[in-house]
Amino acid sequence: MSPCAPLPCQRSCGGYLLRAAALVSRATAKSAPSEAQRLLFLTVVIGIVCGLVGVAFHESIRLGESFLAKVARPDASKYWIAWLLAAPTIGGLITGPILSRYFPDARGSGIPQVKATYAERRGRVRLRDAVAKFILSTIQIGSGASLGREGPTVQICSGVATTLGRLARITPRAQRRLIPVGAAAGIAAAFNAPIAAVTFTIEEIIGKLDDTLLTGVIIAAALAAVVERSILGAHPVFDVPVHHGVDDARSLLLYATLGVAAAFVSIAFTDLLLALRKRFREMTRIPEFARPAVGGFLTGGIAVLALLLLHTTGVTGGGYESLRRALSGELEVRVLLGLCVAKLFATCFSYSSGGVGGIFAPVLLIGAMLGGAFGSLDKTLFGHTDQAASAFALVGMGALFSGAIRAPMTSVLIIVEMTSGYELILPLMIANMTSYLIARRFRPQPIYEALLAQDGLNLEGHHLYEELDRFTLRDLVITNRPFISFASSTPAKEILRAASTPNWQTVFPVVDEVGGVVGVITHAELRELLTQNKPDDESTGATSCVRQRP
Numbered sequence: 001m002s003p004c005a006p007l008p009c010q011r012s013c014g015g016y017l018l019r020a021a022a023l024v025s026r027a028t029a030k031s032a033p034s035e036a037q038r039l040l041f042l043t044v045v046i047g048i049v050c051g052l053v054g055v056a057f058h059e060s061i062r063l064g065e066s067f068l069a070k071v072a073r074p075d076a077s078k079y080w081i082a083w084l085l086a087a088p089t090i091g092g093l094i095t096g097p098i099l100s101r102y103f104p105d106a107r108g109s110g111i112p113q114v115k116a117t118y119a120e121r122r123g124r125v126r127l128r129d130a131v132a133k134f135i136l137s138t139i140q141i142g143s144g145a146s147l148g149r150e151g152p153t154v155q156i157c158s159g160v161a162t163t164l165g166r167l168a169r170i171t172p173r174a175q176r177r178l179i180p181v182g183a184a185a186g187i188a189a190a191f192n193a194p195i196a197a198v199t200f201t202i203e204e205i206i207g208k209l210d211d212t213l214l215t216g217v218i219i220a221a222a223l224a225a226v227v228e229r230s231i232l233g234a235h236p237v238f239d240v241p242v243h244h245g246v247d248d249a250r251s252l253l254l255y256a257t258l259g260v261a262a263a264f265v266s267i268a269f270t271d272l273l274l275a276l277r278k279r280f281r282e283m284t285r286i287p288e289f290a291r292p293a294v295g296g297f298l299t300g301g302i303a304v305l306a307l308l309l310l311h312t313t314g315v316t317g318g319g320y321e322s323l324r325r326a327l328s329g330e331l332e333v334r335v336l337l338g339l340c341v342a343k344l345f346a347t348c349f350s351y352s353s354g355g356v357g358g359i360f361a362p363v364l365l366i367g368a369m370l371g372g373a374f375g376s377l378d379k380t381l382f383g384h385t386d387q388a389a390s391a392f393a394l395v396g397m398g399a400l401f402s403g404a405i406r407a408p409m410t411s412v413l414i415i416v417e418m419t420s421g422y423e424l425i426l427p428l429m430i431a432n433m434t435s436y437l438i439a440r441r442f443r444p445q446p447i448y449e450a451l452l453a454q455d456g457l458n459l460e461g462h463h464l465y466e467e468l469d470r471f472t473l474r475d476l477v478i479t480n481r482p483f484i485s486f487a488s489s490t491p492a493k494e495i496l497r498a499a500s501t502p503n504w505q506t507v508f509p510v511v512d513e514v515g516g517v518v519g520v521i522t523h524a525e526l527r528e529l530l531t532q533n534k535p536d537d538e539s540t541g542a543t544s545c546v547r548q549r550p
Contacts, residue, residue, distance in 0.1 A: 371396015
C-alpha cells in the first residue's frame with residue numbers, strides 16, 4: 001500500500017462523513033422557510049415597524065406644529081405676524097438646499113414616487129429617501145407649510161418595507177411586492193383606518209385587484225392600525241364628535257349639488273397646482289434651493305390674512321384643528337368659504353414650490369370647508385340642525401377627495417371608518433360618484449399621474465407591460481406566416497444575417513428560455529449594429545440589442 005493512500009478505515013469514515021453532511025444539508029434545505037413563508041413573516045414585521053414609524057413621524061410633526069401655534073397667534077405674542085411669516089420661510093430655507101443637492105426624490109407627496117417605483121418595476125424605495133422624507137417633512141410641515149403628513153408616510157413606510165426585504169435577502173421581484181404592503185401600513189398608521197388603507201393601496205398604488213398581494217396588504221394595514229391605536233388611542237385622526245344620518249330626503253339634492261361643486265373645485269385645485277409647479281420650475285431669478293422658502297413665505301402671508309380677516313387658523317400644516325371645528329359645525333359660512341379658498345392657494349404654493357409634504361390632508365380640509373358651506377345652506381333652506389349641517393362637511397371631504405385623487409372606493413370607506421357607521425353611505429355615494437365622474441370627464445388624468453406626467457413619466461406604458469408579462473411569444477403571434485425570433489444569447493452576426501433576408505417582419509422578438517418575450521429588435525437597432533461595427537463583437541448578443549421597456 002502506498003504511504004500516501006488512505007487506510008480503509010479512513011476511506012469508510014470519510015464516506016460516512018460525506019453522506020452525513022449530505023443528509024444534514026438536505027434536511028436543512030427542507031426545513032428552511034420558503035420565500036412565501038419569509039414574505040408572510042416580513043409582512044407581519046413590516047406592519048408592526050411601520051406602525052411605530054408612522055406614530056413617531058406624526059408625533060414629531062405635531063411637536064413642531066404645537067410650537068408654532070403657541071407663538072404665531074395674536075393672543076400669544078405681539079410679534080405673531082413676523083413669526084407666522086418667518087416660520088414656513090425658514091422651514092423652506094432649511095429643506096430647499098438639502099433637497100436640491102442631496103435628496104431630489106424626497107420632494108413632494110411621496111405617493112407619486114411610490115407609484116412610479118412600483119409601475120417601473122424598480123424593486124424598492126430607497127431607504128435614504130425615506131429617512132430624508134421623515135426628517136425634511138417634519139421640518140417643513142412642522143414649521144407651517146400647508147401640506148399633509150399622510151403622503152410622506154406612504155413613501156417612508158414603503159422604504160422601510162423594501163429595506164427589510166433586502167435585509168431578508170428576498171428576490172427583487174418579491175421586494176417589489178412589499179411596496180404596496182408598506183404603503184398600506186403607512187396609510188393605516190396615518191389615518192387609523194385600515195380598510196380605507198387597503199382600498200387606497202389597491203386603487204392608487206397597485207391599480208387593480210391583485211389577489212397575490214391582497215393578503216399582505218390587509219395584514220400590514222391591520223397590524224399598523226393596531227400599533228397606532230395602542231399608542232395614540234382608538235380614535236381616527238379626524239375624530240367625528242357625533243353620528244350623522246339623512247333625516248330629510250330633500251337634502252339628497254343638495255348632496256348631489258355638493259358633488260358637482262366638489263368636482264369643479266378639485267379641477268381648479270389640480271390645474272392651479274400644476275400651473276404653479278410649472279411656473280416655479282421655469283423661474284430663473286430665484287435658484288431652485290430657495291423656491292420652497294418662497295412658497296413658505298406666501299403660505300405665511302395667506303395665514304396672516306386668514307387670521308386678520310377670518311379670525312381662524314388652519315392654513316398652515318394639515319389644519320386638523322380647523323377640520324375638527326368644521327365637523328362639529330362651529331364655523332360660520334364666511335369662515336368656511338374663506339378657509340376653503342385660502343387653504344387651496346396655500347397648499348398649491350407650498351407644494352408647487354418644491355416643498356416636502358402631501359396633499360392628502362389639505363384636500364380633505366378643503367372638501368370639509370366646501371361641504372360645511374353647503375350644510376349651512378341646508379340649514380337655511382330646510383331648517384335642519386347643526387348636526388345635519390356638519391354631515392355635509394364629512395361628505396364634502398369624500399367628494400373632493402374623489403374628484404382630485406380619483407379613488408372613489410377609498411373616499412367612501414374613509415368617511416365610513418371615521419364615523420363608525422353607514423348612516424351617510426347614500427349621500428356619500430351620490431356626492432362622491434358625481435364628483436368623480438365630472439372631474440374625470442373634464443380632466444381624465446388623476447392628480448398623482450398628472451404630477452408624474454409633468455416630470456416626464458407616463459405610467460400607461462408600464463401598465464401595458466404588466467399585462468404582457470402574462471403572455472409568451474406563442475400567445476402573441478396571430479399570423480400563419482413564418483416569423484423570425486431570436487434567443488437571448490443569439491450573436492449579433494446571426495441576427496443581421498437572418499434579418500437581412502426578405503421577410504414581412506418589421507420587428508423581431510427576443511425570447512428567453514421558456515418562450516417569454518423579453519424585448520424586440522427593430523430596424524433602427526439593426527442599423528445601429530451596422531454603424532457601430534458591433535456584428536464582429538462576439539459579446540454582443542440579442543439582449544444587448546433589444547429595445548428596452550420604458
